[in-house]
Amino acid sequence: MSSNTPATNRQWILRQRPAGMIKENDFECVEVPVRAPDPGEFLVRNLYFAFEPAMRGWLNDVKSYMPPVGLGEVMRASTVGEVIASQHEGFPVGTLVSGMLGWQEYATIDDSAGPMGAARPLPPGVDPVLSLSALGGTGMTAYFGMMDIGKPKDGDVVLVSGAAGATGSVAGQIAKINGAAKVVGIAGGETKCKWLTEHAGFDAAIDYKAAGDDPNFLRDRLREECPGGINLFFDNVGGDVLDAALLNMAENGRIVLCGGISAYNEDELPPGPRNYMQLVIRRCTMQGFILIDHFHRAGEAVRELSKWIEQGQLVHAEDIQEGFENTPKTFLRLFSGANLGKQLLKVAERSHGGTS
Amino acid sequence: MSSNTPATNRQWILRQRPAGMIKENDFECVEVPVRAPDPGEFLVRNLYFAFEPAMRGWLNDVKSYMPPVGLGEVMRASTVGEVIASQHEGFPVGTLVSGMLGWQEYATIDDSAGPMGAARPLPPGVDPVLSLSALGGTGMTAYFGMMDIGKPKDGDVVLVSGAAGATGSVAGQIAKINGAAKVVGIAGGETKCKWLTEHAGFDAAIDYKAAGDDPNFLRDRLREECPGGINLFFDNVGGDVLDAALLNMAENGRIVLCGGISAYNEDELPPGPRNYMQLVIRRCTMQGFILIDHFHRAGEAVRELSKWIEQGQLVHAEDIQEGFENTPKTFLRLFSGANLGKQLLKVAERSHGGTS
Numbered sequence: 001m002s003s004n005t006p007a008t009n010r011q012w013i014l015r016q017r018p019a020g021m022i023k024e025n026d027f028e029c030v031e032v033p034v035r036a037p038d039p040g041e042f043l044v045r046n047l048y049f050a051f052e053p054a055m056r057g058w059l060n061d062v063k064s065y066m067p068p069v070g071l072g073e074v075m076r077a078s079t080v081g082e083v084i085a086s087q088h089e090g091f092p093v094g095t096l097v098s099g100m101l102g103w104q105e106y107a108t109i110d111d112s113a114g115p116m117g118a119a120r121p122l123p124p125g126v127d128p129v130l131s132l133s134a135l136g137g138t139g140m141t142a143y144f145g146m147m148d149i150g151k152p153k154d155g156d157v158v159l160v161s162g163a164a165g166a167t168g169s170v171a172g173q174i175a176k177i178n179g180a181a182k183v184v185g186i187a188g189g190e191t192k193c194k195w196l197t198e199h200a201g202f203d204a205a206i207d208y209k210a211a212g213d214d215p216n217f218l219r220d221r222l223r224e225e226c227p228g229g230i231n232l233f234f235d236n237v238g239g240d241v242l243d244a245a246l247l248n249m250a251e252n253g254r255i256v257l258c259g260g261i262s263a264y265n266e267d268e269l270p271p272g273p274r275n276y277m278q279l280v281i282r283r284c285t286m287q288g289f290i291l292i293d294h295f296h297r298a299g300e301a302v303r304e305l306s307k308w309i310e311q312g313q314l315v316h317a318e319d320i321q322e323g324f325e326n327t328p329k330t331f332l333r334l335f336s337g338a339n340l341g342k343q344l345l346k347v348a349e350r351s352h353g354g355t356s
Numbered sequence: 357m358s359s360n361t362p363a364t365n366r367q368w369i370l371r372q373r374p375a376g377m378i379k380e381n382d383f384e385c386v387e388v389p390v391r392a393p394d395p396g397e398f399l400v401r402n403l404y405f406a407f408e409p410a411m412r413g414w415l416n417d418v419k420s421y422m423p424p425v426g427l428g429e430v431m432r433a434s435t436v437g438e439v440i441a442s443q444h445e446g447f448p449v450g451t452l453v454s455g456m457l458g459w460q461e462y463a464t465i466d467d468s469a470g471p472m473g474a475a476r477p478l479p480p481g482v483d484p485v486l487s488l489s490a491l492g493g494t495g496m497t498a499y500f501g502m503m504d505i506g507k508p509k510d511g512d513v514v515l516v517s518g519a520a521g522a523t524g525s526v527a528g529q530i531a532k533i534n535g536a537a538k539v540v541g542i543a544g545g546e547t548k549c550k551w552l553t554e555h556a557g558f559d560a561a562i563d564y565k566a567a568g569d570d571p572n573f574l575r576d577r578l579r580e581e582c583p584g585g586i587n588l589f590f591d592n593v594g595g596d597v598l599d600a601a602l603l604n605m606a607e608n609g610r611i612v613l614c615g616g617i618s619a620y621n622e623d624e625l626p627p628g629p630r631n632y633m634q635l636v637i638r639r640c641t642m643q644g645f646i647l648i649d650h651f652h653r654a655g656e657a658v659r660e661l662s663k664w665i666e667q668g669q670l671v672h673a674e675d676i677q678e679g680f681e682n683t684p685k686t687f688l689r690l691f692s693g694a695n696l697g698k699q700l701l702k703v704a705e706r707s708h709g710g711t712s
């Protein structure tokens with residue numbers, strides 16, 4: 001047992017299943033004793049929590065690609081932490097690790113796999129923040145969704161919804177790097193739209209909040225920006241955004257379904273895309289995917305993404321909030337669209353040196 | 357000018373654009389003089405009209421893959437006819453031709469292309485009825501939709517909706533011929549379901565009319581018939597049928613969108629498939645197609661389909677009504693689900709010999 005073991009671990013647990021939009025009090029902060037590591041185990045202090053729209057789905061009591069988070073269980077989340085006590089040779093004190101350690105200050109674990117794999121040491125030199133954003137699940141989702149499902153071709157007109165979000169912003173840039181003639185982003189608000197065109201290399205940005213009372217705003221703006229039709233649509237939003245895009249697809253266009261944040265907080269499933277028969281009329285393909293199917297090629301994705309970042313071709317952004325007590329509040333930022341880039345929360349300072 | 361030219365041509369023209377479900381009086385029967393063929397032209401007497409659900413879409417004043425039928429214009433339709441007067445060497449009197457000659461008794465035409473190509477002589481020995489059903493656009497739609505879009509694999513569990521219809525019944529059999537382990541059809545009524553399993557080689561049939569008040573009937577029956585999930589769904593119906601199938605897709609399943617007859621007569625587009633996010637969760641692909649993109653390979657399709665029919669592997673069915681005056685009434689049969697197999701109308705006897 002190490003003298004580094006603190007006495008108390010704060011955890012955010014799921015208190016009740018949310019009805020509709022999540023509320024802060026769907027979660028509850030509890031204190032439990034920290035368990036010192038047994039042989040083969042190590043104790044991690046979390047430094048950063050990462051937030052993704054898909055986490056909303058884990059709160060519903062329905063079968064999906066992962067089991068739901070149970071009532072009373074620590075909320076599942078990707079984190080980066082630092083080993084502060086260890087009885088495992090492969091994870092000495094000071095090691096930075098990433099894994100699904102959840103919304104808690106400390107975790108006593110071994111190297112066995114959880115629902116999304118075991119905690120892994122960060123490769124030397126990798127920034128903990130980047131490992132949760134452009135080089136983490138978010139960046140990999142954009143990479144595989146664009147390269148394997150969307151397959152941008154030279155000259156493509158590409159549309160990305162949720163474009164100022166962590167995945168969307170990377171996805172649009174990947175399309176541009178791989179030959180797209182024009183990349184258009186949909187985002188909420190002037191600040192995000194400016195960032196897309198001035199920093200993230202998008203050719204145009206459409207501010208969906210400028211629609212006012214015009215139900216055809218998005219359909220018409222897409223027609224202006226993509227008069228020849230959209231060849232590839234990377235959709236993170238669903239709902240009305242998907243419907244407007246369906247009316248503007250080019251023949252043989254591809255729609256990559258990455259997510260549908262517009263419906264994640266609905267009590268009942270809202271109606272689906274009214275215009276889906278445009279898939280027939282325009283001979284389009286709509287395909288969904290899940291990152292975990294592609295994890296075995298994570299190395300390739302991180303190599304390519306790192307190269308593009310180093311070469312200045314790929315810009316990334318993080319919205320870093322602070323303080324463990326702000327965890328549910330920070331999660332809510334995703335659904336109000338408050339974040340530009342990857343939503344993170346810093347919950348502790350690194351104690352054994354390094355850059356975090 | 358030939359002595360064979362009759363005086364009067366009856367035509368069914370579009371009187372008004374239908375509001376919701378089509379009615380017989382959306383069409384009007386008019387009489388016009390028959391024009392004798394000029395040099396390069398020939399006069400065709402229609403023998404059979406073919407009816408397809410997609411024709412409903414041509415009645416709406418919206419841009420689609422074909423222009424809408426204009427008010428006062430003869431209703432567009434595939435027909436088979438016989439040349440009864442000719443000033444064109446390639447189309448002597450007695451030639452059987454197929455083409456989009458519309459709902460009229462006679463057509464004076466040349467060999468130039470209309471919106472779906474020119475009228476073509478039937479290949480020698482081809483039955484006029486078959487040329488409008490299993491060896492016509494209907495069979496080709498099933499062929500390309502299944503072989504090029506759906507791509508059945510050995511061991512696939514395949515679902516077909518509208519399975520007792522002209523396209524669905526052929527599509528299901530093509531899947532079976534090409535390695536599907538189990539083919540399940542959805543159809544309305546016991547007669548159709550019996551025909552599917554006893555004559556058309558389907559492994560199981562689900563009678564959607566047996567649902568009664570149970571909104572989960574189809575979802576549950578699909579779960580029973582396809583406990584390991586549906587690998588390939590060939591959808592002609594859309595709406596609730598598509599929603600129920602989405603909840604039963606296997607991972608990496610494919611959905612071929614051939615049509616969506618459930619919504620063709622709705623005034624406003626009904627809500628789309630509520631469960632479309634299952635495409636993400638189950639990593640599925642949904643793809644639409646249109647036959648006209650594949651016409652250049654019509655020869656291949658007809659060869660393969662003919663071979664399967666000759667070998668007794670492919671059963672086809674036609675519902676042949678009679679009488680020109682019954683044209684709109686026969687069209688309505690499609691939308692009440694009255695037809696088993698291809699809906700045809702015989703409007704004249706062949707006068708120069710042959711089998712029709």
